[in-house]
Amino acid sequence: MINPILRSGVYAIINKRLNLVYVGITEDCFLIRWIEHLRRIPNYISDNDRTTLYLAEDTKYIVLKELDPNEYSKKEFYELEVKAQTFYKQKGWIVVSTSTFREDTNYSDWTSTKKSKNERYMQAISHMITTIGKSENQKDISTIYNSLYKEINQEFNTNVYNRSKKAILQELTAAELLYILLSLYPLYKVERLKYMRTQPRQMALQILV
Known part of the structure; x- marks a missing residue:
């Protein structure tokens, strides 16, 4: 399910x-x-x-x-x-949200491609892992990736290390990328909000950059 x-x-x-x-x-x-x-x-x-x-x-x-x-x-x-x-x-x-909907507009079909979706997922994963790594006393980012790849191998009965020696993330399927997003999300959400709640000055500076 x-x-x-x-x-x-x-x-x-x-x-x-x-x-x-x-x-x-x-x-x-x-x-x-x-x-x-x-x-x-x-x-x-x-x-x-x-x-x-x-x-x-x-x-x-x-x-x-x-x-x-x-x-x-x-x-x-x-x-x-x-x-x-x-x-x-x-x-x-x-x-707090607004809609761009117009009744008299002829809307095109959805245009997202498999490639664009995977790139979106990979960008999110990179950000999430960086966030989690920073929160855990500068935990080695590569350690987090390797732990996730081992989970993928077990869950999908595969070996991602045979696909690429360097850019493994880029060789993952959409299902595998979504698995990682789902796995990281609970801890990421906690750490991201914890950081944002304690960084008002840094937030203000980011918006000016």
Whole structure:
């Protein structure tokens, strides 16, 4: 059974105590979008509501509706995103996200390729491992990679070391990359938020670079 956060559709980053919510869509998978949200927190240091939502300890990342991009058009994704945003607004919530949806626009089909998705996953993995390595007293990054590769070998009954001597990550399949993302996500989320909550000055400097 596929983990729900590896599916696509409409999601929310929500804080019921603060009545703050971000509503978004993804035609890839919820997991990669949530990782990207965490990675890009410094980009929103000037947006107080959004930063507060991201950094609050009781904020949750939830799936609102699963949608298969092979069955639903891009326009339908956007329509459901707007519907969810409207729902929260009518309840008096602060919705920190905006939608680019236009009723009179003819939307093209989804255009993500296998290569672009894998590159997206690899970029996320590199960032996650760097974050975790920094949090664990400068733990050797190569040690983390090798540990993950051993997990891949066992889980997929393969030997990734036979594929390449140097750029092993680039030789992994989409399923293997997603396995790594899912494996790293719980610890990454904890460490990323811990770091961001204690680095307001550094966050401000990053946004200026």
